[in-house]
Amino acid sequence: MSTLSKAARSDTRQWPLLLLDILAVLTMALAMWAGLIYAGDAINLAGEEQVAQRIFYFHIGSNIAALLGFLGSVVGSAGYLLTRRLVWDSWAAASVEIGTIFGFFVLLSGSIWAKPAWNTYWTWDPRLTTAAITVLIYIAYMLFRNGFESRATRALFSSIYALFAFLSVPLTFYSARLFRSIHPVIVAGSNQESQGDFALGATMGQALTISTVGFAVLFLALLFHRVRQLSLEAQIEQLQMERDE
Amino acid sequence: MMDELTGRGAVSEKKSGFAAYLRRVWAVAAKDVRTELRAREIVVTMAAFAVLAAVVFGLAFDLRVPRAELVVPGILWVIVLFTGVLGLQRSFGSETDRGTLTGLLLAPVERSAIYFGKVAANLLYFLIVEALLAPTLLILFDVNLAQPIILLGLLMGTLGYAIVGTLFAALTVRSRAREALLPVLLLPVLAPLFIAGVSLTAVVLDARPAGEAWRWVGILALYDALFLAIALLLFDLIWEQG
Numbered sequence: 235m236s237t238l239s240k241a242a243r244s245d246t247r248q249w250p251l252l253l254l255d256i257l258a259v260l261t262m263a264l265a266m267w268a269g270l271i272y273a274g275d276a277i278n279l280a281g282e283e284q285v286a287q288r289i290f291y292f293h294i295g296s297n298i299a300a301l302l303g304f305l306g307s308v309v310g311s312a313g314y315l316l317t318r319r320l321v322w323d324s325w326a327a328a329s330v331e332i333g334t335i336f337g338f339f340v341l342l343s344g345s346i347w348a349k350p351a352w353n354t355y356w357t358w359d360p361r362l363t364t365a366a367i368t369v370l371i372y373i374a375y376m377l378f379r380n381g382f383e384s385r386a387t388r389a390l391f392s393s394i395y396a397l398f399a400f401l402s403v404p405l406t407f408y409s410a411r412l413f414r415s416i417h418p419v420i421v422a423g424s425n426q427e428s429q430g431d432f433a434l435g436a437t438m439g440q441a442l443t444i445s446t447v448g449f450a451v452l453f454l455a456l457l458f459h460r461v462r463q464l465s466l467e468a469q470i471e472q473l474q475m476e477r478d479e
Numbered sequence: 480m481m482d483e484l485t486g487r488g489a490v491s492e493k494k495s496g497f498a499a500y501l502r503r504v505w506a507v508a509a510k511d512v513r514t515e516l517r518a519r520e521i522v523v524t525m526a527a528f529a530v531l532a533a534v535v536f537g538l539a540f541d542l543r544v545p546r547a548e549l550v551v552p553g554i555l556w557v558i559v560l561f562t563g564v565l566g567l568q569r570s571f572g573s574e575t576d577r578g579t580l581t582g583l584l585l586a587p588v589e590r591s592a593i594y595f596g597k598v599a600a601n602l603l604y605f606l607i608v609e610a611l612l613a614p615t616l617l618i619l620f621d622v623n624l625a626q627p628i629i630l631l632g633l634l635m636g637t638l639g640y641a642i643v644g645t646l647f648a649a650l651t652v653r654s655r656a657r658e659a660l661l662p663v664l665l666l667p668v669l670a671p672l673f674i675a676g677v678s679l680t681a682v683v684l685d686a687r688p689a690g691e692a693w694r695w696v697g698i699l700a701l702y703d704a705l706f707l708a709i710a711l712l713l714f715d716l717i718w719e720q721g
Binding site: 315363367370371373374377378380381382383387390391394395397398399401402405406408409410412 | 643646647650651653654655656660663664666667668669670671674675678694695698701702705706709713716717719
């Protein structure tokens with residue numbers, strides 16, 4: 235009986251999440267429409283590059299979501315170390331998992347764009363280097379988490395690792411920037427040596443805003459789902475332990 | 480609570496001060512070096528691996544690269560990185576294998592003294608191996624690495640490596656797949672150190688202006704200082720749970 239009522243209670247808690255899901259689907263549909271149809275062409279580009287630049291809305295959107303994942307991992311880890319409450323660790327872990335997916339999207343969409351624009355899929359530009367290293371750190375973080383039986387040890391050690399990663403990533407960017415950079419800086423300022431640069435028109439700016447918001451909402455929806463899943467997993471573990479005793 | 484855990488109350492009241500602290504760090508480092516002198520399991524393996532790796536790189540790049548100076552910076556730092564992982568795994572691994580880790584943790588010294596002792600021992604091992612690696616690269620590639628700024632960069636890079644590596648070795652020793660996991664955790668976090676080390680070596684070998692090399696030395700110094708501070712803050716936490 236008690237398990238039934240518990241299940242019913244968690245069902246009623248789901249509807250805000252469902253709303254967020256619907257919102258994510260709508261904003262993502264809007265973002266796709268804005269990026270692929272609504273946004274105007276880049277004035278200074280032609281041919282293959284003109285088609286390729288539309289991936290930019292997806293690229294920046296994924297980048298925002300990956301950045302949120304990175305920040306979430308740091309906040310969650312610091313929160314765990316300060317409060318020692320496992321829920322903080324769940325937020326960190328969920329942020330990393332979802333951040334990794336979006337990090338892959340960033341690398342993938344960037345490579346697809348870079349081939350026509352730079353004539354190479356990959357280059358050791360600071361942004362590219364930092365993105366790749368961050369994804370590698372995320373993967374290491376997830377592998378590391380698997381190696382512990384105790385939830386408290388797992389939370390403690392992965393929080394420590396996440397903080398080291400947090401310090402290392404800006405240094406990676408800084409040291410890689412001492413090389414020459416060819417990545418365009420679209421949103422703030424510009425890079426004199428960049429290649430494949432383009433200016434933002436009015437409709438392009440709107441599409442960019444829409445896709446940024448869309449991806450952020452999608453990230454949040456996925457994050458809440460994953461945290462809920464993790465806490466349910468912990469509940470099951472707890473119930474199994476109680477039954478075994 | 481913290482004082483009880485770290486044994487600070489037991490020791491520091493009698494012998495406080497920086498000199499006494501250094502003596503305790505020295506005691507841990509000396510213990511590690513003495514074990515190593517008797518067992519000869521870490522440095523010899525590392526040195527053999529480093530020389531072997533240099534030979535393998537020589538075979539891989541021979542006649543394919545117009546000038547050896549183009550690849551030697553990369554070869555040097557890749558070998559340093561991979562050899563280091565080999566030694567770091569044993570740093571705490573040998574303690575758990577022999578069941579001496581608990582004894583070490585129960586010793587009436589601060590946890591940070593244990594950490595710094597281990598860092599010092601690892602740093603010594605790394606430097607011994609590098610002292611062997613540089614002449615090997617000279618013979619195989621005819622590139623002279625014995626230049627002051629390169630050696631300074633190597634020393635600072637190795638220090639940063641020992642600082643981060645020793646802490647990660649302590650983290651992974653309690654995990655199920657510790658041997659396999661350490662390099663996976665370590666290498667991405669060492670990325671800035673690797674970039675700076677390779678670039679610094681390349682700048683000096685290309686005989687570019689010294690100002691460029693000093694910028695990389697600056698990054699290495701920043702890396703060392705930053706990670707030393709965070710390691711100092713976080714090392715005690717690792718031993719909190721049984």
